[in-house]
Amino acid sequence: MTESPTQKQARALGDPTRHRIFRYLADSDDAVGVAELTAHLGLNHNAIRQHLTKLIDAELVVGATAPHGGRGRPPLVFGVHPTVDERWGVGGPYQRLSLLLLEMLNTRDSAVEVGRRAGRSALLEASGGALERVEEAMARFGFDPLLVTDGERSEFVLRNCPFAETAAADPQTVCAIHLGLAEGMADQFDGVVVEDLEPHDPARAGCRLRFRTGMGPATAGSK
Secondary structure (H helix, E strand, O other): OOOOHHHHHHHHHOOHHHHHHHHHHHHOOOOEEHHHHHHHHOOOHHHHHHHHHHHHHOOOEEEEEOOOOOOOOOOEEEEEOOOOOHHHOOOOHHHHHHHHHHHHHHHOOOHHHHHHHHHHHHOOOOOOOHHHHHHHHHHHHOOOEEEEEEOOEEEEEEOOOOOHHHHHHOHHHHHHHHHHHHHHHHOOOOOOEEEEEEOOOOOOOOEEEEEEOOOOHHHHOOO
16 A cells, blocks of 8 residues: 555654654744754764655655855755645645734735745745745745746746645735745846746645746845
């Protein structure tokens, strides 16, 4: 019998050491490197990496490249996978959505503006170009983005909607939040603007988020 994703995650977390690694990552404000985990758990690097591989395979943890100004390969850092839900004791996509909707109620700001604020604060200080860093942040939100670039125009195919059930009931609000997230991320870079978001059926995903790069400040607007 094929193992379900939930069963696979439960089995991965059944190991006490992997559970401690997962909880440490879930409780950390920032992504964590292997050296920090080694110091915290008192294990060697190889053992930590083996446990991380199991957690990544179960889609409980995701790795990213950290900023690196020196020589050699940039280090990897790890955090909780963006699609992990509340059953494992961490805030899932719908907890994030509920906070955004609550902010809309409290501030009376539009869905786009609330999304922009979240996008500005969510962009990770990762290596790579602007769109690569946006791609990483979108992945952490749970969109499973695929970047397709053609000259100065680029688009992300969003292969998952982290708020699919709510988007089916109120696509206007949820898609506006998504658009705002992207615009808030683009705000961090000169010459990068969001052109449009082409929505698709949230249950089947495949929405297309289009960017234009290489635009001068006079065209792109103030960043």
